[in-house]
Amino acid sequence: MNFVEMIDNLYQQWKPADEASGRFLRDLWFDSDHYIVVAADENSDGTEHFIVTGNELNMGEEPWVAERAVAIHVRLDPDARTCHVRRADAFTFGWAGHWLARRGADPDALARYRPLSANPYSRGPGGDDCQAEGLISPSHYWYARPGDARTRTIEDRIRRSGDRYEILTWQMAYTEHATGGERDAHLVLLLDNHPRAAERRFVVQLETVHRLRAVYTLDEGGFRTEKEAREWVDRIDARGVAPLPATDPATGLPVAARRAAPAAAPAAFQPPSTPRRFTR
Template sequence: MSFHGMIDNLYQHWRPADETSTQTLRHLWFDSEHYKVAAADQSSDSTEHFVVTGNELAAGEPWVEERAVAIHVRLDPDARTCHVRKANTLTFGWAGHWLVRRGADPDALARYRPLPPDPYNCGSHGHGTDVQAEGLISASHYWYARPADARTRTIEDRIRRSGDRYEILTQQMAYSEYATDGEHEAHWVLLVDNHPRAAERQYLLQLETVHRSSGHYTLDEGAFPTEKQAHEWADRINPRRVAPLPATDPATGLPAAPKRPAVQAASAAFQPPSTTTRFTR
């Protein structure tokens, strides 16, 4: 069943369990065709559904924090009621984090749905062949973007599984596609990392860049000792050339371990006499 079909079925045949569910379901029903599913999971008895979507209505800077949407539906078949909640997030990774904390399988949410062959419904225009967009028509079309590489997927997987390790301090657009002739768009999230090993560099900045021509996004991050230094780095982001971030391990998100000098061999300047040495007067 499509996302639109699921929401329409809920709206027509299930009773919202509370006022929040009523408002959330009504909103989703009116705009369901604008939500593009990126990944999903459901319980074995199909009474719980976890959906990560992109929001077509969120293109552009004013709605930057609604680019990704996490939706959780819990059904009570006996009472024929539905409990519906959603959260607007900046990225798919953080939408997944919200859902995993509500019971979703992080492995399921890591399996992104492939893009349809004609995502923009261009059609054949009577020429007998489908017209397909190469990459994205616009870099702001985040709902069609997918992770570009292993590093991006590794960082996202850690985000989904991170529980209460991180606290989001700030999140905003780094630059829009208008700064790069439509080729790129980037956003950043500044976190406090509560991991004990991050104490000396606990301000973690994640930069996600959407690449229009390939239809993918990349995710990078770096750790700073102070919030001020992290903001200073973000303020200097140049869409033509982004400075490298301080190194972190993509699997753990922790600063790179300091290099320790190799153990040096003892100096040969002095050698104690052997037991067979004979002394003469």
């Protein structure tokens, strides 16, 4: 059962468990064909579903459009024939997965993204078989996938981070129009509550969508003060982004400074192998 069929079945056959569930379910049913499923998890008996999607209704082309990803949690009560539905808008797939993981989803399952088709804009037989010039439009975030191991490692930490981070703000860094349609970028500014992050508690995560490869890459760096972090953000230029202060992708903590290697000890004195002869 695909997402549209699932939502239609819930709307037609199940009773919302509360007012909020009814509101969320109506909204999802009305626009269900605009949600592109990226990753999903469910419990063993199929009574609980955790879904990460992209939302085609949020194009992400303007700085004030924030939410490009959606996290959906459905819990069923077969005896009462009721459904409990909650959803949360997020700026990235990683943060949508974080919300679901805190509600019981398996982070490993949410890391198994569904593959992207060769022509993501094809709706199949009888549908609109259109193809954008290139592969995807960068603003169509739901058609992108993690582009490298570093991105996947940072995302995995985000999903498992619990209450470690506080999101201070998120915004578009630059639009695809600033790069001639090649890419766009968004950022999240975080407060890191990890005890070992005291030196660099303010974290910038910059996510860039690359059009021709249909991937996104995630960079991250920690700053000592919020002012320093925001000053770095203000200097972002689509033609070239300054490097971020280094952090370890697995821990998110500042990379330890490398100690200089000790100077090599002088070679021990070795007597000549042949006795020297002295002449007068």
